[in-house]
Amino acid sequence: MQRIYFDHNATTPVDPAALEAMLPFLSGDFGNASSIHTFGQRARAAVETAREQVAALINARAQEIVFTSGGTESDNHSVFGVAQALLPVRSGAHVITSSVEHEAVLNSCQALEKLGVAVTYLPVSRDGLLDPGDVRKAVRLETVLITVMHANNEQGVIQPLAEIGQIAGAHKIPFHTDAVQSVGKIPVDVRDLRLDLLSLSGHKLYAPKGIGAIYIKSGTRLRQLLFGGHHQRGFRPGTENVAGIVALGKAAEIARLTLAEDTKHISTLRDRLEQGLLSRIPDCRVNGLSAPRTPNTSNMTFAGIEGEALVIALDLKGLACSTGAACSSGAVEPSHVLTAIGLPAAEARASLRFSLGRHSTAAEIDAALELIPAAVAQLRQLSPSYKREASAHH
């Protein structure tokens, strides 16, 4: 069976060039980047090259990049690092975030609440957008951190970070963004966005799983999360994942060089998919359509279906996509993002995410435009709620 992968927001394949770049560091060049000898020096040089490559992708300086195990660690480090560094300074600390964050930020904030930190979870519009005015109103004297994601994983909606960065800068509040879903998909410039902290993840941009980075603007006060040796200036101890770092560097370089081309290619395919589905399937719509979105993501609601059943039906036909967030068992849990944009539970359950990638093709879109309408029709035929809805219109 020819399999089509439309789930690039979950993870991406490792780019062949990134894979090729990392392989020597799993074999001959296996040195520890902290070692004095030649083995170590070769590893160190490769790590520092990768740091430059990652920095270049987001317009940061190399010394502002710290490698981590991935997006979740970067988010935890940013949120806890800032809050705990400032906690003794300002009592009754306060954090501002959004209600559509990834769990890595949401659950970090909830853990902070248990430590006595006040957290404001700002709502979003029906399109999933945060209103910068709401951020301004939420700022208090005690606010120690604003953390707002750049692009949403489920809808691809891009938050107005530049405006929020202005507000944070004016109040001298550290500003963090979870940019796991935007880096490599759209231009990200930490200076333009006035960011102090940014999380990114390797496996969302064609590097392997288990590698990520934080951008930490020089001068940002941050308490370290892990304690150990002096690696990465002692700030993030642990022997560097040299091969992963090298792959991330290479993937970042590729992303920087091909971003414009990728964007054009992918958004054309995405629009073709959306237009094709809207014209072939009655009672369906695109979520977040009137907000700025990443070029690869499409979140659609098909009235009367169970998204979970549609994902399975499509996978059995060879099309991989997703719905909501998966829990550890692999079962689907109701999406907090779709609930936050005001979708009723039934509609949130009837929603699916297609996320395309650099290697997606027009032929795959055409195949999907055959598979998806057929699967939706099959589900609706057996859906008591769709029949009810349909007859209610008469």
Place this chain on the structure above:
Amino acid sequence: MSTQTELNSLPAASEPRPGLVAVAMSGGVDSSTVAALLLQQGRPVVGLTMQLWNQRRLPELQGNGPAQHRCCSLDDVYDAKRVAQHLEFPHYVVNFEEQFEQRVIRPFVEQYLAGRTPIACTNCNTDVKFEPLLRMARQIGAERLATGHYARIRHDQTSGRYQLLRARDDSKDQSYFLWGLTQEQLSRSEFPLGELTKDEVRELARSVNLPVAEKPESMELCFVPNGNYVQFIHAYSREAGKPLTDQEGEIVTEDGAVLGRHAGVHNYTIGQRKGLGFAAGKPVYVLAIDPEKNRVIVGEDDALRTTSLEIEVVNWISIPEQAAPLRAQVKIRHKHELAAATVEALPDLRARVTFDVAQRAITPGQGAVVYDGDVVLAGGWIK
């Protein structure tokens, strides 16, 4: 497998049925073996494992020891995945937590608090496995749903009805829990283990090297892994914002004489002897529970025996509802010997069961299932 051709002796049973079949997989040896059997017959299989209950929801029930074996734990889900990987068929986990809570857990708690003794497994079959799960199976393109139940389905050519039969292995028979199935549900279901004994199933599992071949059986209710359902009811009620306080009431004789106090009617079931909290000269048993007066009525063993009961929400399975009284055998709990009785249909999906010989501890909330030999004629809830 010489017995395979007899399975679910539907008209075309000798021919392998076309179309995808979904297997409801718990991660145990029975449902895993079902998948293996169907694959042996050359049928395309997809495995579905239901996520029914979030074990983290009531952390006070977790205990400190090593994780107890329990249904729909992550370990079981992973076991099902390992089986699917081993036998190379697609497998998915589907989330039915909401349906399970609404249709199984909540009624279970409410029934106990109303002084009845519910059977969650029957609700789970009727209202979850053969309802939303079967629907999902069909939505993803499967023609039918196969489960690891020990029971049989037969298509009766003369009447055109699908009949439910006891399993060949009497000691494993689960037909008692399946009386709620409709014709539509039966027509879409398969019980490939109905002709097999547990030993044969284990042997089959070993012969194809299933990773769960030696896995012990789960005996308790899946959402009450430690078996302490009273503790579960308290924890669930507290979480639902309706903590159970001051449930105490009187324990009385049939004459109304007060013998002691009880800690809430949900702690008792008909026929219970232990845990009444007082010493009497002769052994006394719970005869009845009166939730309105919040009383538990006790008496001697003789008084537990009754000849007649009424059932409600009656489902006539293998035969249409009978106008005339019917001679049959009736089972009033899972481990009850079939007892000869006359069954008479009443209006509004009710029926009266009159036993030839008085039966001990007829318990409201349990199912009464009407058999003619191996064939399940009907079932209903004891009023």
